[in-house]
Amino acid sequence: MAVSEKELEEIVRSVLASMDAFRPSEQEETGIYDTMEEAIAASVRAQKEIRRMPLEFREKIISNIRKLTLENLQPLAEMGVAETGMGRVGDKIIKHRLVAEKTPGTEDLSTIAWSGDRGLTLVEQGPFGVIGAITPSTNPSETVLCNSIGMVAAGNTVVFNPHPSAIGVSSFAVSLVNKASIMAGGPANIAATVKVPTLETASVMYKSPDIPLLVATGGPGVVTAVLSSGKRAIGAGAGNPPVVVDETADIPHAAEAIINGCTLDNNLPCIAEKEVVAVASIADELIDEMQKNGAYLLRDQDKIAKLAEMAVVPNKSGKMTVSRDWVGRDAYKFLRALGIDADPSIRCIIFEAPEDHILVQTELMMPILGIVRAKNAQEAMEMGVRLEHGNRHSAHMHSKNIDNLTKFGQMIDTAIFVKNGPSYAALGMGGEGFPTFTIASRTGEGLTSARTFTKSRRCVMTDAFCIR
Numbered sequence: 001m002a003v004s005e006k007e008l009e010e011i012v013r014s015v016l017a018s019m020d021a022f023r024p025s026e027q028e029e030t031g032i033y034d035t036m037e038e039a040i041a042a043s044v045r046a047q048k049e050i051r052r053m054p055l056e057f058r059e060k061i062i063s064n065i066r067k068l069t070l071e072n073l074q075p076l077a078e079m080g081v082a083e084t085g086m087g088r089v090g091d092k093i094i095k096h097r098l099v100a101e102k103t104p105g106t107e108d109l110s111t112i113a114w115s116g117d118r119g120l121t122l123v124e125q126g127p128f129g130v131i132g133a134i135t136p137s138t139n140p141s142e143t144v145l146c147n148s149i150g151m152v153a154a155g156n157t158v159v160f161n162p163h164p165s166a167i168g169v170s171s172f173a174v175s176l177v178n179k180a181s182i183m184a185g186g187p188a189n190i191a192a193t194v195k196v197p198t199l200e201t202a203s204v205m206y207k208s209p210d211i212p213l214l215v216a217t218g219g220p221g222v223v224t225a226v227l228s229s230g231k232r233a234i235g236a237g238a239g240n241p242p243v244v245v246d247e248t249a250d251i252p253h254a255a256e257a258i259i260n261g262c263t264l265d266n267n268l269p270c271i272a273e274k275e276v277v278a279v280a281s282i283a284d285e286l287i288d289e290m291q292k293n294g295a296y297l298l299r300d301q302d303k304i305a306k307l308a309e310m311a312v313v314p315n316k317s318g319k320m321t322v323s324r325d326w327v328g329r330d331a332y333k334f335l336r337a338l339g340i341d342a343d344p345s346i347r348c349i350i351f352e353a354p355e356d357h358i359l360v361q362t363e364l365m366m367p368i369l370g371i372v373r374a375k376n377a378q379e380a381m382e383m384g385v386r387l388e389h390g391n392r393h394s395a396h397m398h399s400k401n402i403d404n405l406t407k408f409g410q411m412i413d414t415a416i417f418v419k420n421g422p423s424y425a426a427l428g429m430g431g432e433g434f435p436t437f438t439i440a441s442r443t444g445e446g447l448t449s450a451r452t453f454t455k456s457r458r459c460v461m462t463d464a465f466c467i468r
């Protein structure tokens with residue numbers, strides 16, 4: 001049987017990788033460096049190797065990333081919760097499984113072709129090279145793994161500057177990605193990072209001539225920073241997703257979907273329902289049904305005010321911002337801090353408030369859901385648009401009125417609009433489509449995948465290869 005040149009190359013590569021003399025050093029194996037400069041240099045070397053590899057080989061690496069993620073669901077989830085203090089182990093397992101099983105790989109890349117009298121032209125999706133990625137504390141390892149699959153599928157390597165409060169779990173995810181490559185006989189450092197990521201190490205990344213593309217997943221500060229870098233940048237920024245419920249909705253179903261969506265990982269996902277706008281005629285029924293799904297209705301105005309003081313606090317410059325001590329914490333812990341003897345089975349706190357209430361206006365990322373009453377569907381949709389604050393990120397609606405659903409979708413103009421389901425249906429969990437933890441709201445790419453991390457390359461053959 002004849003062995004092709006590519007197959008031969010692959011055999012040689014795996015033999016070399018298995019020889020001790022060619023084994024990468026421990027630092028290379030994990031991809032974790034003392035300085036950002038070293039991490040970038042290592043990533044440049046790895047990208048040169050990845051670039052020459054057949055797509056099939058990239059796919060082997062990706063399937064190893066999937067496998068290693070599935071084998072490490074529990075430690076990834078436990079480390080994430082232990083290190084950041086945020087979220088829920090069970091839900092983090094679900095999120096990592098989703099990344100492993102459903103993040104698109106090389107099949108996401110496509111080609112456009114024109115053929116005719118003057119030959120054949122192809123437009124192919126090629127890698128940028130080394131991508132600089134900034135990742136959040138809220139879905140730290142989920143983002144590292146999901147970004148890595150998409151970026152490597154597209155032929156890139158990636159250098160991460162993870163959130164300082166999630167260094168451990170983010171670095172662990174980076175090391176899994178490298179292990180996946182080495183196991184397949186590929187290069188080390190397809191993902192790299194620094195031991196201590198800071199704003200300074202991020203700045204080295206922004207200025208490096210070796211990095212043509214930046215991808216930021218986080219709040220407004222980091223997205224503005226990458227967009228000001230002078231480089232091509234993809235910005236996946238903040239949201240404050242409203243969910244509108246009109247009088248035609250299936251209320252028990254809406255209540256269940258909203259509580260399920262809002263409580264996933266204690267409301268950490270940026271797409272999760274952050275406040276409800278309900279048409280007044282169905283608001284009482286909706287609140288009753290939410291309580292049947294594990295929501296605790298807080299009625300005491302003093303306690304609501306105290307909750308607001310706990311959840312939103314002034315930062316160093318006096319600006320009101322979410323309290324890091326409470327982001328992603330369990331609902332019952334808030335209630336106990338308010339002097340209410342709550343059971344850990346309570347999934348979220350609901351309360352009624354006017355539209356301008358700070359707990360409704362702020363992207364809390366806590367299992368706290370304000371409910372605002374509107375006179376009718378039109379008013380509810382207008383409030384929903386205002387509460388989204390022009391982030392153009394995510395919005396949701398429960399209704400059986402197709403005119404209202406269409407109208408709100410047009411008015412709110414968000415990257416994600418889920419109708420009659422939990423917010424996570426947008427990530428392919430109980431809805432069609434693929435998941436991602438980088439939703440490019442600000443720069444418009446929407447849900448990112450391998451194809452997002454490519455540049456368009458036109459390849460033209462004149463006067464040949466048309467066989468029509």
Ligand code: NAD
Binds near residue numbers: 139164199219237437
């Ligand atoms: P964050 O903004 O505090 O941190 C995100 C990353 O940016 C971290 O690595 C941080 O170190 C870095 N960073 C922050 N300010 C920076 C600056 N000025 N320059 C350089 N780097 C900077 O966000 P977080 O609290 O970890 O995550 C929550 C926020 O991220 C929420 O607003 C949420 O909506 C958003 N988010 C968005 C998406 C999305 O896909 N659109 C996904 C996850 C999180």
